[in-house]
Amino acid sequence: MNYQNFPLEAQRRSEPVFNLPPVIVALSAILVAVHGVRQFLSQETDLNVLLWAAFLPARYSHVPVLNGLMPGGIAADIWTFVSYSFLHGDWVHLGVNLIWFLAFGSAVAWRFGTTRFLVFCAVTAAAGAAVHLLFHFGDIAPLVGASAAISGAMAAAVRFAFEAGGPLGAWRNSGPEAFRIPASPLLASLRNTQVLVFLGVWFALNLLFGLTSAITNLSEGSVAWQAHVGGFLAGLLLFPLFDPIRRPTLH
Numbered sequence: 001m002n003y004q005n006f007p008l009e010a011q012r013r014s015e016p017v018f019n020l021p022p023v024i025v026a027l028s029a030i031l032v033a034v035h036g037v038r039q040f041l042s043q044e045t046d047l048n049v050l051l052w053a054a055f056l057p058a059r060y061s062h063v064p065v066l067n068g069l070m071p072g073g074i075a076a077d078i079w080t081f082v083s084y085s086f087l088h089g090d091w092v093h094l095g096v097n098l099i100w101f102l103a104f105g106s107a108v109a110w111r112f113g114t115t116r117f118l119v120f121c122a123v124t125a126a127a128g129a130a131v132h133l134l135f136h137f138g139d140i141a142p143l144v145g146a147s148a149a150i151s152g153a154m155a156a157a158v159r160f161a162f163e164a165g166g167p168l169g170a171w172r173n174s175g176p177e178a179f180r181i182p183a184s185p186l187l188a189s190l191r192n193t194q195v196l197v198f199l200g201v202w203f204a205l206n207l208l209f210g211l212t213s214a215i216t217n218l219s220e221g222s223v224a225w226q227a228h229v230g231g232f233l234a235g236l237l238l239f240p241l242f243d244p245i246r247r248p249t250l251h
Contacts, residue, residue, distance in 0.1 A: 021109035054142035055084035061138035124152025131230025152235030
């Protein structure tokens with residue numbers, strides 16, 4: 001068979017941009033499976049799932065009555081900083097998160113590799129929960145959703161996607177090379193107009209979410225914009241610790 005006669009799009013199907021990283025497929029399947037199983041649970045059982053796995057600011061209030069309702073003890077105080085990201089409020093919430101996860105998580109997963117990416121997601125999820133806790137200390141409303149980790153992936157993608165030769169750069173490469181472009185230092189990246197526009201739009205949208213929640217005085221079911229910001233800032237600032245691609249040194 002003469003592969004040179006294949007259309008260009010067919011030849012590109014083997015490139016990362018057209019194939020999801022296995023870790024993204026696996027995590028997406030887990031998120032769907034977890035939410036799917038919860039649909040068959042009784043209301044009481046699902047409440048227990050939330051008490052064990054959702055992030056509950058009331059855990060840290062030191063109010064005896066509230067603490068008595070929270071199972072898991074100190075261990076759950078720790079693991080729920082990450083486990084909450086596997087739960088979602090409804091199918092729409094999950095679907096929206098999956099769209100952004102596939103778009104931005106894939107780029108970061110191709111660059112980081114499986115192990116680094118999983119640790120990165122856990123760290124940014126925990127950072128999102130920590131910032132949420134600062135603003136909702138003692139709140140009984142549970143925090144659920146992968147949005148903080150996805151926001152971290154968005155921030156990480158910003159660090160290299162707009163570089164020359166990157167997947168969204170003015171002079172972009174195609175295929176795996178686009179995900180291996182060395183990233184500029186953060187301050188240098190902030191001089192890139194595309195990066196500044198992306199950051200401006202992202203923070204403006206989350207500010208809008210925050211103002212909307214404050215005006216409507218909603219807590220349960222509202223957008224956890226503080227967790228988004230926490231995950232995003234963690235991804236933006238901690239990116240160099242996870243990035244395996246180094247800029248060439250000049251001699």
